[in-house]
């Protein structure tokens with residue numbers, strides 16, 4: 281299966297495109313004295329341009345050379361994926377804003393959702409920031425993050441090719457002037473997605489379901505609203521990203537279907553941490569970290585009673601959503617009918 285995926289890349293992508301995602305493939309070409317292949321062509325097209333004698337030197341023909349390249353890239357991708365397999369992360373406490381020790385060690389397993397709650401300015405985003413940079417006692421909080429029970433070397437931390445953490449922050453700024461279709465196609469390609477067309481379509485449909493206002497494949501990503509771009513990034517992270525850790529900062533401001541967004545992200549054994557002021561999100565998590573004065577004050581499992589109260593919170597939430605819609609559409613807010621009794 282893996283080889284079929286790689287073969288599709290070698291067959292369909294130009295050498296220039298392959299080198300963007302796998303720069304080390306240049307070493308493969310150098311080994312066969314093929315560093316001057318025309319980069320604008322696919323491998324097969326480029327090989328047609330070079331004299332057969334040059335391949336004979338290595339006892340190869342175009343077909344076997346392509347097969348060698350597929351094998352080389354499969355090893356590369358396997359190594360990358362093996363490195364990215366994360367079973368748990370551990371947060372080792374540092375110090376709060378007053379310099380007092382946090383005295384906590386929290387391990388979060390793959391598939392778990394943890395919310396981070398606390399007053400404004402208490403340090404929720406800082407905790408997400410510590411995880412994002414895989415802090416090693418070198419941030420203002422002095423926290424340390426372990427991956428699979430191990431501290432990380434600087435090389436592992438900063439290895440951009442080995443993207444362990446996907447961060448969905450409050451403001452998504454797109455720098456490239458692509459439309460939604462081009463943006464998703466670029467991601468599908470660089471992440472070696474099988475059945476790229478299908479995944480792109482899935483992402484698009486899902487992002488539109490999550491977003492309040494609809495957008496099309498032709499919409500420029502720079503023209504998406506905050507909610508739409510957040511919805512697009514959530515769908516993209518859920519369907520295409522191999523990052524095992526997902527950090528979400530204040531999803532409630534984005535005007536998207538939060539519950540659906542979270543269940544989408546947890547489907548794939550990801551570790552999800554959400555900083556939130558939203559009771560629905562906070563209680564949908566398996567546990568919550570309570571932050572006070574910049575420190576981890578408490579870690580609480582979501583109780584059975586809290587889980588039961590979720591259905592009431594959902595009803596309240598639906599009422600709030602209806603009021604918000606009325607205001608948005610310039611309507612008068614109708615009298616509220618709150619019925620929290622069991623159906």
Ligand SMILES: Nc1ncnc2c1ncn2[C@@H]1O[C@H](COP(=O)(O)OP(=O)(O)OP(=O)(O)O)[C@@H](O)[C@H]1O
Nearest residue numbers: 375376377399400401402403404405406420421574
């Ligand atoms: N343990 C700490 N030591 C030193 N500075 C800290 C610590 N924790 C947080 N801070 C700093 O406090 C400030 C506020 O923290 P942060 O932005 O994380 O708050 P927040 O809870 O996310 O707020 P909001 O709910 O408004 O988004 C930041 O400048 C952050 O770097």
